[in-house]
Amino acid sequence: MSMSRRSRHVLLSLTLTLAVIAGLQPVAHAGPPGGHPDDSADTVSVARARVATEVLLESYDQEKAWFPSSWWNSAVALQTIGDYMIRTGDRSYVATLDHSFETNKGPFPAGERSTDEIYGNFTSRAIDDAGWWALNWVTAYDLTGDQKYLDMAETIGEFMLGFWDPSTCGGGIWWNEERTYKNAVTNGQWVRLTAELHNRIPGDTAWLDRSLDAWDWYQASGMINDQGLVNDGLTDSCASNGDTVWSYNQGLAVGAPLELYRATGDPELLAAAQRLADAALGSELLVRDGVLTESCDALDRSCDDNQKQFKGIFMRYLTELADTTGEARYQDFVDHQAETVWADDRDSSDRLGQRWAGGTSAEHPNVFDWRTQASALSALIADVPQEAPGRSLSATTAPDQLVVMPSPGTTSAVRTAVQVAATSDHGRPTRVDVRVTGPRGWAVRPARTRLVLPTTGSGTPARATVPLDVTIPAGTADGSYPLTVTVTARPGLSWTTRATVQVASSVDFDAGSTQEVAWLWDAGGSGLSQAGSRFADGTSRFVYKLPFPAEATSAEATLTIDNQYVVALSGDGEDWTVVLQEDEEIRDGSNKADHTLDLTPYLGDDKAVYIRVTDAFTADGWGGGVYHVTATFGTD
Known part of the structure; x- marks a missing residue:
């Protein structure tokens, strides 16, 4: 019988599960050790980011090695997974990034990966799409040190260089191959990418010169308005079009001078990044009641598939600014976004939605999909400290949503499972207590289990899966019923997750x-x-x-x-x-x-x-x- 991706993952791990329950010690994946001693908030932040990453990867298409139906969005989602691994020390998904690289580096006809033809090397007529892939592969290089990723990023950079055109508006990268528009996103990418390449290629001067020229042009282009906010692009007469201030444009405008500051040490570049960040945090166009909010997040509007990922890009670069400056106002904002997302924008399946402050309407509901998941995940990653705690504990259920259509007068049964993940800051195994409670009169077996997870001091978690058999009494009324799973480990680690059983007669x-x-x-x-x-x-x-x-x-x-x-x-x-x-x-x-x-x-x-x-x-x-x-x- 067919099953969901999460269910497949759970059942494929049952052999390991039974070994762990029996007290055997499978070999854990290698990874770097954690950092400072435990703090409860910090350990929770790692667990939240891990769970959200797992949910995101449920939508990853293993055959095509991408997130379905979105070429550039896949690049941003993969970079977010790279960000997660760099931040937490968890190396579980390095092979996923490599699989995406090897599977998708060639050419594809129109309609296969994008409505556009993909020429190879992650390039197409959409220059900004290529830019997202280049930035992703730089992150993969930072994560792994594998030269092929940096080489690919430079190849994409050479492709983009062909669209730098001083003959129109004095400079700037064209948005598309038809050369119809110069905009903020493509040029923000260009400044950032060229500075990244310089900072990673020994002895480079060419990429640095391009980056400095591009930044000078970008600042003078008029796209940054008098309020320090970034409008979408330029008119045919090379003036700002005054178009929507999107969070991702603002984020790139923060990240671009920040990377140049790393290249040059020029304090004015760091000051520019701070001015642009402060303008965003002080504007009701981007922040409402302390929460990052896109204009399309309004209850009478809906965001399209592109706009769903904008806020996560802003958070990526604001996190870097917070790390670099140590300024409390940036860290406080980061912390608030993570808490708000987890409290107000998370459903019972740990999916994260478009509206970080929550809120929905019948005509424009809050949307939960892999794009919104990737975006909100960046807020959770930002909340993980630079030195991630060495210990963490989390659990998920799979499937976490079940339906039963019972026969009259008879009991019903369903099966789910709980997957437990833990890291340690030492070389000893972690002992975990798993307790499951259901509604009164329901039977859950096992209701309590003790596991020994083979943690070894790695940032990559050891995992085990416990199958759960659930018996539902005859005569149970239609409705949704929770199964609550609590996992604990000494000293002081605890996590609670749920599965929901929907009893339905129709x-x-x-x-x-x-x-x-x-x-x-x-x-x-x-x-x-x-x-x-x-x-x-x-x-x-x-x-x-x-x-x-x-x-x-x-x-x-x-x-x-x-x-x-x-x-x-x-x-x-x-x-x-x-x-x-x-x-x-x-x-x-x-x-x-x-x-x-x-x-x-x-x-x-x-x-x-x-x-x-x-x-x-x-x-x-x-x-x-x-x-x-x-x-x-x-x-x-």
Whole structure:
């Protein structure tokens, strides 16, 4: 039977699990030791960042080695994972970065990785897309010391250099190959990248000269307005267009002179970075009630897939400024973002949303996907001290959302698991106590387990997984019920996580709602549209699992769906039959309608039916979108 990515990860680790429970000592991954003695807030910050990274990686497509359907967004998400590893000493995902490098360094036709053709070496007609990949590979070089990453970043830099054009506006990098726009993001990247290359290439002078020239041009371009905020770009007449102040442009404007300051030691460059950061923190255009807020975060608006990642880029460079200056105002802001995200912008599956201060509306709900996860993860990474604590403890459940459609008068059973991760600042194993509690009358086995995790002083955590069998009493009313897992280790480490069991007698949910989460078996890189649908563009997909009760002999489902959909059904999540397909390239939702599907032929031994939605025309980015799902079943 098919299973979600997190479930696959858990079950693949059961052999290790049983060994750990038995007290054996598998070999831990190597990594650098931690830093200063434990502080409870610091150990929690590491655990939060680790859990959020694990959730982000659930959306990583192992086959294509990216985060589905977003080329430049994948570069930023991968760099965030690199930031996490550098900050915490956890080296769990070095192979993931390398896999992405080796898989994606060649050319791809339009529609395969981007709507644009990818020329090779992570370049395309979108110059800023190439810039994000270059910055990512510099981070990979800093993490590993592997020269191939720095060489690739320099290759991308040489490609971008071809779009520096003094004949228009006196300088600056063009945003695209057609040379239609000079903007803040591409030029902020350029200053930062050229300074990074200089700082890592022994004996360089050429990249430093380019960086200094670019910074002089950037400051004089007019994109930085009188308030010290960065507008989006320049008009055809080379004046500021006064367009939206986005957090990522402001962040790059902080990070660019900061890297140049490292290259030159010029205090004016550090002062410039601080002026730009202070302008952001003091502006209601970017900060509301102390929380970093994009203009599209308003409750009557929605952010598109690009804008979802902007705030994380700002936090990356503000964190560097806080580290460099030691200024309390920057560190206080960083701490507040992390606390707010964790308290107000986290759902029951530890997904992090778009609106860091929380808040949602029926027409413009707060969105939780891998892009918002990567962005908010940067806030959690920022809260980890420069010298990460050597000890930490965390736990997650997988699956963390389960659905039961019980048969009348009989008990029901589900299985989940808890994965425990720990690091130590010594070479001794870590003993962990795991306690699980459920609603009154429910049985959870085991309710208590003691583990010995083979921690060795590495920043990379030792892990173990404990399967949990849950029995639900007959007659349990419809509703959501928590299983609470608390893990503790001496001295003073503790972490609590949850799984939620949804008991349901019928299927009825809106896409993107909290009710949808339990039915969503595999998000598969799908997204949520501003119109209220879950959509699958390009090679992405999503799968709903409907676990009908044992007495079901027939079933049907009704999907409200539009655009370029392909709907397939399965009884095991592996063998699929296409039952519904749009054969026209509909891009405006004009074919939105209810379609009823006969699920009866797919009722297998366990009575679960899987519904998969993909894109009928993978090259154009208008895949199938589902708004609402209902299902009913019959018995003989």
